[in-house]
Amino acid sequence: MARLTSLAQAISENVKDGDTVAMEGFTHLIPYAAGHEVIRQGKKDLFLIRMTPDILYDQLIGAGAARGMKFSWGGNPGVGSLHRFRDAVENHWPHPLEIEEHSHAAMANAYEAGAANLPFAMLRGYIGADLPKVNPNIKQVTCPFTGEVLAAVPAIHPDVTIIHALRADRKGNVLLEGIVGVQKEAVLAARRSIVTVEEIVDELNPPSPNSVVLPSWAVTAVVAVPGGAFPSYAQGYYPRSNAFYIAWDEIARDRATFQKWIEENIMKAGPGDFAKHAKKAA
Amino acid sequence: MSDFTPTEMMTIAAARALTNDDVCFVGIGAPSAACNVARLTHAPDITLIYESGTVGTRPDVLPLSIGDGELCDTALFTVSVPEMFRYWLQGGRITTGFLGGAQIDRFANLNTTVVGPYDRPKVRLPGGGGAPEIASNCGQIFITMALSKRGFVDRLPFITSMGHGEGGNHRERLGLKTKGPTRVITDLCVLEPDPATKELTVMSIHQGATREEIIDNCGWPIRFAETVIDTPVPTETELTTLRDINARTKKAHQGNKEAA
Numbered sequence: 001m002a003r004l005t006s007l008a009q010a011i012s013e014n015v016k017d018g019d020t021v022a023m024e025g026f027t028h029l030i031p032y033a034a035g036h037e038v039i040r041q042g043k044k045d046l047f048l049i050r051m052t053p054d055i056l057y058d059q060l061i062g063a064g065a066a067r068g069m070k071f072s073w074g075g076n077p078g079v080g081s082l083h084r085f086r087d088a089v090e091n092h093w094p095h096p097l098e099i100e101e102h103s104h105a106a107m108a109n110a111y112e113a114g115a116a117n118l119p120f121a122m123l124r125g126y127i128g129a130d131l132p133k134v135n136p137n138i139k140q141v142t143c144p145f146t147g148e149v150l151a152a153v154p155a156i157h158p159d160v161t162i163i164h165a166l167r168a169d170r171k172g173n174v175l176l177e178g179i180v181g182v183q184k185e186a187v188l189a190a191r192r193s194i195v196t197v198e199e200i201v202d203e204l205n206p207p208s209p210n211s212v213v214l215p216s217w218a219v220t221a222v223v224a225v226p227g228g229a230f231p232s233y234a235q236g237y238y239p240r241s242n243a244f245y246i247a248w249d250e251i252a253r254d255r256a257t258f259q260k261w262i263e264e265n266i267m268k269a270g271p272g273d274f275a276k277h278a279k280k281a282a
Numbered sequence: 283m284s285d286f287t288p289t290e291m292m293t294i295a296a297a298r299a300l301t302n303d304d305v306c307f308v309g310i311g312a313p314s315a316a317c318n319v320a321r322l323t324h325a326p327d328i329t330l331i332y333e334s335g336t337v338g339t340r341p342d343v344l345p346l347s348i349g350d351g352e353l354c355d356t357a358l359f360t361v362s363v364p365e366m367f368r369y370w371l372q373g374g375r376i377t378t379g380f381l382g383g384a385q386i387d388r389f390a391n392l393n394t395t396v397v398g399p400y401d402r403p404k405v406r407l408p409g410g411g412g413a414p415e416i417a418s419n420c421g422q423i424f425i426t427m428a429l430s431k432r433g434f435v436d437r438l439p440f441i442t443s444m445g446h447g448e449g450g451n452h453r454e455r456l457g458l459k460t461k462g463p464t465r466v467i468t469d470l471c472v473l474e475p476d477p478a479t480k481e482l483t484v485m486s487i488h489q490g491a492t493r494e495e496i497i498d499n500c501g502w503p504i505r506f507a508e509t510v511i512d513t514p515v516p517t518e519t520e521l522t523t524l525r526d527i528n529a530r531t532k533k534a535h536q537g538n539k540e541a542a
Contacts, residue, residue, distance in 0.1 A: 026334050026363055027349020052411070053362070075408030077347030082408075089406040104333060105415040106369040112364045122405055124372055126458050128391075129414045134400045144500025148457075178354045179334045182363045187334075212362075235353055242535040243344045 002172030002219040007271040010194045010221040011037045015046075018067075019159040021189065022049040023056060025079065025232060026181030027240070029163040032056055033228035033274045034196050036266045038162075047098075049158055051107045051182060055231070055248050058082040059266070061097060062258050064114060068098035070156075072107045077253040083252040084204055087211070093255065101135055106153045110184045112190025113155035125279045163188035164229045165214070166236065168197045169204040171214035178235030180212050187214055196225040198237050225271045227278030238277055286516050288418055288469035289428070289445045291488045291506035293319060293524055294516045296380075296426040296467040305329040307371065307416050310348050312426045313380035315524070318344060320524045325524075331376065333412040335361045342525060343534040367412070371419050379420030381443070382427055387434050388481050388502050389452075390425060390445030390463035393438045400440060410442040416442035420459070422461040435501040435507035470496050473514060481505060486513040 003010075012048040015021060015038055023031050035056045038046070045067045048057055053074045060066050062084030074085050088097040099127055109121035116178070132138040132151070141152040163183040165196055174195050176183060187193045195214065200222075216222075231244035251261050286294075290294040296316035304327040308317045310332075318341060321328050329495045330339050332350035338358030345353050354360050357431035361370070364403060370376065384407050391412065393426060398404030417423055423445070427433055446452055453462050466473040466482055470491040484506045497504055516524075 023472075027347045028351070028354070036334050072407065073346065073409050073411030077349075079346070081406075086406045090403060101409055103410050104363070104412040105372065105416040107369045108364040112368075121413070123368075124419070125415050127414075127418045127534065128441065129410070129443040129456060130395070130400075130451070131410065131414070178351070179349050180362050181334070181361055182351075184362065187363060187414075235351060235354065239351055240347070242350075246535065 002216040002222045004170070004172055004200070004222050007034060007037050007196065007223045007225055008041070010084040010223050011041055014160050014194055014220055016159070017043055020047045020049060022156070022158040022186045023159045024050060024161065024163055024181060024183050024186040025229070026052060026179055028053065028055055028179040028181065028233060028235060029164045029229050030175060030232035031196055031228065032230060032232065033225040034162045034164070034194060034215045034256065035060060037271065038068055039065055039266050049073050049156060051104055052077070053082070053085065054080070055245065058084040058252055059249075059262065060089050061085050062094070062252065063262055063266075064094040066097060068100070069257045070100040070102070072102045073105045076245055076248060079249050083249070084258060087255070095139045100137060101131060102138070102153060103131065104266055106138070106151065107156070108182055109155050110156045110191055111185035114157050115185040120152050120154050120274045122150045122152050125138065128139060156189050157187070160194065162191040162194045163187060164196045164225075164234070166197065166234060167199045167201050167204070168195065168222045170199055170277070172219060172222040172276070173204050174214040174219060174222060175204055175206055176212050177207065184212055184214065193223045194223065195219050196228045198234050199203045200224045201242040224241040225274055227274035227276065228271065230274055230277035286521055288488065288491070289520065290524055291513065291516060292426060292467055292469040294474055294520045295513055296424065297323065297520070298466065299374065299424050299465050300325050300378065302327045304378045305331065306380055307331050307333070307376045307412075307420055309381045309413070310345070311382050313382055314344050315382055315470055315527070319520065319524050320526060322527065333363070333366060335363055335366045337361065337370070342530065344531040348533055358491065362372060367415065369501065371415060374419065374509070377421040379416040379423045379425060379537055381416060383425065383442075384436050385433055385438055386425065386427060386466070387435060387438045389447060389449045390466060390475060390482055391441045391447065392425070392437055392443045392445065393440045395440045395442045397439055400523055413443040417445065417462070418460060422459060423463040424465050424467065425463055426467045429470045429496065429499045431499060431501050434499070443524050446475060449480045450478070471497065476505070482508055483507050486511045488513045489515050
């Protein structure tokens with residue numbers, strides 16, 4: 001059964017230095033508050049996994065929490081580069097970052113294989129592309145029935161997956177809707193999981209029998225953090241702050257302005273500071 | 283209409299490549315603008331799909347990211363990302379993929395990964411995202427990019443997604459049954475691959491652009507078709523539609539100026 005707890009406790013109990021950590025969210029429901037708690041607790045040597053590392057991973061990399069990253073698209077969507085990610089890869093600041101790069105299709109398949117408890121995923125992918133030449137974790141398998149050669153990648157099995165969802169009930173059953181990305185697969189592929197939610201309600205009342213529900217017995221910890229996905233968004237709660245994504249470009253471009261931002265908005269802040277974003281749109 | 287910018291001409295020429303029957307996988311940025319202009323002008327029933335899982339989207343403002351709430355709110359339905367890539371893309375349901383890129387070569391291969399060596403990159407770009415499998419699994423691919431020496435290069439440092447590879451029948455030799463890139467729309471001209479060699483060839487030139495300008499802005503000795511036509515200028519409807527959606531988008535994206 002999931003434990004309803006505080007964010008500080010959920011992170012300190014479930015995220016260890018050196019862990020492989022997936023904080024998923026495909027534009028929607030990105031677990032910013034939880035990621036900030038990871039930075040605040042000074043976690044180190046994390047191997048980060050995410051299809052679309054955006055500002056949150058830029059913050060984790062620039063703050064020195066990551067030793068490596070497995071990903072398929074590392075940018076600030078519609079805006080440009082992730083400057084901290086680039087600085088780590090191009091100039092090894094604050095230290096070198098080991099990268100394992102895939103395509104979206106391969107990452108999505110690899111999470112699904114992880115959730116299905118399989119050792120690898122296969123896809124009709126990477127044809128004519130150069131990534132297999134630089135990533136030894138992209139290999140080939142031959143179909144035993146047709147002889148077709150397909151791409152194979154290892155399944156993803158994070159030590160811990162962290163996601164943000166819309167709401168949970170008091171038993172810790174979790175609901176998410178809208179752009180659900182790869183979060184269900186990421187949670188089911190992981191050894192441990194932390195879910196932050198906008199609110200805890202008496203009755204979950206899924207809007208449809210096909211809503212995405214993660215039952216309490218498949219989740220390790222559930223924490224209420226209203227506004228915890230800001231500046232990404234929570235469908236039906238508050239919109240994406242595209243203005244902040246645009247503003248981040250300037251903040252992250254320079255090491256000093258980045259460090260000042262981290263100090264003021266993460267080190268001197270707490271999960272309660274996210275609540276103002278939740279209230280605003282309500 | 284004769285008063286328009288090269289970028290507006292590019293977006294409108296790109297929009298015209300799409301038809302009402304297309305099921306289109308939309309890349310972010312210029313492709314997204316073109317696809318929505320098509321939907322709001324000559325192709326009202328086109329199905330637009332974004333890789334975040336939103337199918338049949340009808341956004342009122344252009345998304346900044348491929349997963350903006352606007353896409354989900356206006357979609358016919360939304361699926362998970364594994365379902366999107368496995369059933370709909372790999373399943374062969376998408377007629378057209380619309381991509382942009384940082385760099386392109388004469389056979390319409392794209393690079394969005396690195397400039398310089400992969401291990402010691404001069405510039406680390408975002409990476410491929412969905413592009414490698416969009417490029418191989420969609421029925422055909424349109425690409426839209428501004429023509430420049432930095433973007434249209436003689437030799438790509440990295441092939442993120444395959445166009446026509448080394449040219450000729452390279453796609454067929456790799457077992458691909460899809461057409462690959464069939465049109466590249468720039469701010470100066472429209473290119474299509476030569477039927478035999480697959481080398482990109484200038485088919486039409488936009489009003490105000492010249493052959494010399496096109497040659498000067500391309501990183502390889504660019505070829506022109508035997509008969510090169512003038513790209514029809516934007517109609518008033520096309521231009522108004524594009525400017526309206528751009529204005530709505532700008533207003534929406536800068537509306538909530540608050541910091542975390």
